[in-house]
Amino acid sequence: MEKRIDYSRVKEYHYASKELADKKREIVNKFLIVKQDMTNNGYQLGFLFIQVLDRNDFLNSIDYGYLPFFLTLIITVLLIYFAFKRKAKYILILSVLNLLILIVHLVMFYCCEFLEDIYQIKFSYYLFVINLLLISIESYKIMRLKI
DSSP: OOOOOOOOOOOTTTOOOOHHHHHHHHHHHHHHHHHHHOOOOOOHHHHHHHHOOOOOTGGGOOOOHHHHHHHHHHHHHHHHHHHTTOOHHHHHHHHHHHHHHHHHHHHHHHHHHHSSSGGGGGGHHHHHHHHHHHHHHHHHHHHHOOO
């Protein structure tokens, strides 16, 4: 019978401590570079949706994974527009719609195991959700005062 070696338990004894530290530093730096290249924020993903579209084959080029980020980007621009126009009803509707899109998309990612860990979500995502909640509450108060 052939013996199998479990390489996860084999230690590298032929490296000196400085060489081992340098090798570890090099691997961590490579990991951080790859992580930076693969990490995008929601706005970058929204613009990536547009970049991926093909004019010749529009319907088949739509990447539905990026669609909620694109919709969030469009709704955010509309929120800013209606804020300057002082249209509280539209602001309330759009902010609630934006919240629904964000939460449903996050739950779908988590259920499909695309998000392996809740810590993959950036801190700014939570701030954006809190900001939308506050906008919704304030626009609802303004609408109630106008009635």
